[in-house]
Amino acid sequence: MVQERERVLPSFSTTQANITREDGLIVYEDMVLGRLFEDKCAEMYYRGKMFGFVHLYNGQEAVSSGVIKAMRKDDYVSSTYRDHVHALSAGVPAREVMAELFGKATGCSKGRGGSMHMFSSEHNLLGGYAFVAEGIPVATGAAFQSKYRREALGDPNADQVTACFFGDGASNNGQFFECLNMAALWKLPILFVVENNKWAIGMAHDRATSQPEIYKKAEVFDMAGVEVDGMDVLAVRAVAQEAVARARAGEGPTLIEALTYRFRGHSLADPDELRSKAEKDFWFARDPIKRLAAYLMEQNLATQEELKGINRRIQATIEEAVQFGLESPEPDPSELYRFVFAEDK
């Protein structure tokens, strides 16, 4: 049975939003980068410049930007097959993500990974994990590492936090429950961020789970669990800031369920036949970028001209990324075996 009505999105008063002009513009720019980058991916895919499975993030930008921009650069991020925008928020240059999509040697994974396997050790991006839920244990391990350094090795600077992103589909997998248990048991510094976009390809969330309110699953692990309007970047940011502070203080993990929606099909190969027009209209009306833009202007934190200027600058960044990707060399065939073992630098 498919859900007839939308879940009531948790309310968030903008008066609770405590964001400076500078941070507001950083978050805005990051969301625009995510949106325009993905639009360009669709164009390049249809023009035959990239191949394989390409899963776009349009509509969900508030989650990536809201969480990752509330973290430090030395914190860790793990993602799924829908990972381009998490990589961008984590600071991986757009040209390296685009070049990876083109399979080029200059890509962030040297052309070996592709759309679903973006990695960057420089940016503490633990990677895109293509099998559903398999990134959750890896992220839990990164969080364990922070605790290990701080407590077993006595390093006071080891207070890095890990943000682990995954979808509603993953929340029915054993690795999700196993890792919630271990993270709570050991009070690991981690944010489990569920991007509940209602659909695991064609499986409606309500048809796959006995308790659709995922954040409530934290409670049995004695873990903090919160739901948040995933279309409101300021709400996501506020929730993330609280969870990051809790993790950094050694007080344990948080399960954040962000209610969100993908504006496109599961992947560019998905005919998207199952989602109703009414459902799409409900969520299209909540575009997180338009919402933040309106807030910034209402609060006199930015003018329309400034925001347009950001859009133009990002568009130029993306054009440059495409150019870079197109002009970059293919991986050298003589290096087919490079990177199988650690000795290959």
Add this chain to the structure above:
Amino acid sequence: MDESCALSSASPNSLSNLFTFVLATYTTSLRQEIEMAETLLYNALKEAIDEEMARDSQVFVLGEDVGHYGGSYKVTKDLYKKYGELRVLDTPIAENSFTGMAVGAAMTGLRPIIEGMNMGFLLLAFNQIANNAGMLRYTSGGNFKIPLVIRGPGGVGRQLGAEHSQRLEAYFQGVPGLKMVACSTPYNAKGLLKAAIRDDNPVLFFEHVLLYNLKQDLPSEDYVLPLDKAEVVQEGSDVTILTYSRMRHHVAQATKLLDKEGIGADVIDLISLKPIDFETVGASIRKTHRVIIVEECMKSGGIGAELSASIMDRFFDELDAPVIRLASQDIPTPYNGTLENLTIVQPPQIVEAAQKLATNRL
């Protein structure tokens, strides 16, 4: 090993006597006939872990019952008292997740050692071992390395039933990026485990459940053995016998008899199952021109299957006879002791194969 007594009383010349031999083995009480000396194999492994944990604070152990309980075969006994509960981490029974957790810890700079309480349980962690431990370095274009050891008791024990008597090498050998090592003596167990811990790649380290009580004098000074070098167990010029893990000891029983018959076996313990040390293997084949592979792994798609094919690829012109593969049967390991013994290779089969090859009676 305990079967040697039975071996001398059973005629090895005919496979028809195998059943008699197997019965005799089954009814023989469990006795160790390896030279008794200083260190038991499981303590050699413990020494390796202890020394590496003392040497490098990034090294830690995790798994089921590795801490307070001391490990299912006491390999990590009392280490938590010395290193604390974070460095000897008792995990919940969640193999896939704690294996993935070790991958994440390794990617971010630690050097985890996973103990599979029984290596067979790691089938539950196959995805993390294959996709993330094995392939992630390549998929990430070299962004991350995964210094990880996955070790524990495996192989066919004594009537432990099918699930606890796995031959896993066949399943894992196809995974790119993994190294696979099998220890067979206290000496090589210690030196190889230390090397595996220091290696920057994921290493599957196979211990055999029936070898933990082997004893051997160990050097008192620090030593590390190369992970990629086979060990020449004995030299001979008539036939090459390639083996590993517990089957090394079955081969040793067979060669006692072959020596008496004047058949010189060149016995090589492969040690590294992936990659194979073809330099040592090749040198032996150039000498004997005849090969027997003796393994506990399953015949179909096992280590012997891969090895046999590679020998054809590399040394076909050196061979005077087809390679003989002695492997365990392609069946779930049966509980019944007689059937269990029939499932794995027994010394008389090795003797018979060597006699046939030596006298060109194939």
